[in-house]
Amino acid sequence: MLINELSKKTGLSIHTIRYYENLGMIKGLTDEKVKSNNYKHYNSNTIERLEIIIEAREVGFSLAEIKKILTSWFETTDSKPETLELFQAKIKEIDDKMKYFKQTKRLLEKVCEKIQNDD
Amino acid sequence: MLINELSKKTGLSIHTIRYYENLGMIKGLTDEKVKSNNYKHYNSNTIERLEIIIEAREVGFSLAEIKKILTSWFETTDSKPETLELFQAKIKEIDDKMKYFKQTKRLLEKVCEKIQNDD
DNA sequence: TAAAAGTATAGACTTCGCTCTATGCTTTAT
DNA sequence: ATAAAGCATAGAGCGAAGTCTATACTTTTA
Incomplete structure (x- = not known):
């Protein structure tokens, strides 16, 4: 899905999603097959991550802290x-x-x- | 008590206390008897108010919201x-x-x- | 009585978390 | 084929909540 759909599914603005992506909290992938554009595609994992971000920021954790939580949960072995x-x-x-x-x-x-x- | 003591009793910095005072969330009184200075004196009510501020900001309430709570609790009839x-x-x-x-x-x-x- | 420490005011500066604008390219709709 | 809508990047702007600095006066301490 592209950013517009992601925005609708999470309730976050496109700007906010890009802001989080710039901070390295989520990552969209450009489709290698399509070279004419560099549109980013997001999957259900991105939604999961954004939902965690939404929860944790309500708790008052900073985005830097939330990033660590995401890394430990999804990436680190x-x-x-x-x-x-x-x-x-x-x-x-x-x-x-x-x-x-x-x-x-x-x-x-x-x-x-x-x-x-x-x- | 003067601001230094208040700071130690609440754990808030002197700067932060003055910041809250400028916002009208607490109020120190200058001793009328002493005219040579304008040092502000704070009482136990100020400590109470600051403790409420500390609690409520942890909850994520803005200082403007907390000010309303304080007014309703201590001042408004x-x-x-x-x-x-x-x-x-x-x-x-x-x-x-x-x-x-x-x-x-x-x-x-x-x-x-x-x-x-x-x- | 001189130095050090405390207090007050005003205003500049900083960080965080967005939010918005400008620009330019791509895709979709008419 | 042209206009409208969507996407990307970069950077400016903003409000909240401090945090810090400069300046000046007062009080305490040595």
Whole structure:
């Protein structure tokens, strides 16, 4: 599929997809058989990768961090202990953030109660 | 307490604290009795506010949004329905983000398993 | 009393993550 | 065959959230 279809399937703008491609987070391939253009083709793996990007950026991970996650998940075969440690640290980060989420949610709920009781 | 102490108690840099003060998210008071300087004094309420800021920015809320939360929590007495709706929407946002958190956490756990099994 | 450290204000600079514009080539539609 | 739409690259611009620097005054310390 070409970039337009990819954009529609993921909900990301064409500009954003190209931005991620420039950062090396996804990769389209130009069809060797067609030499008249250099249009890039994307496959279902690209969609998978973009969905992971969307999820992880919601969590607040930087694009650089997300790139590492993608590499370890899709490309790397070696099992470096430091990579393992990195991701274990990320899991801990998520758990920590969950705490902030729960606290902030509770605060917002209290704010709502306060507003409703001020009638 | 002066800004240096506030910085140490919250872990935020003096620059960041001043930045938040310029945005109107916190407010220090100059001691009227001391006219020779205009040093600002902060109290425990400022610490509370900064702790809320730290929590909520982890959640991904913008400083403008956080400012609204602070105002509703500490200052406002009126109960506008649109404010209530705003915060209810924010609570929903948090719930949605929680889903992404769980998915990303699961992915990271799988990445860790993959690394460990590749031995 | 002189030096060092703390405080305030203003504004420049930086990074991140887009977003948009210009230009030019290719393909599709009429 | 011409116009419209799609694709690519390069680079400019932007808003958010800091971060840093310069300058000047005040307070503390030696």
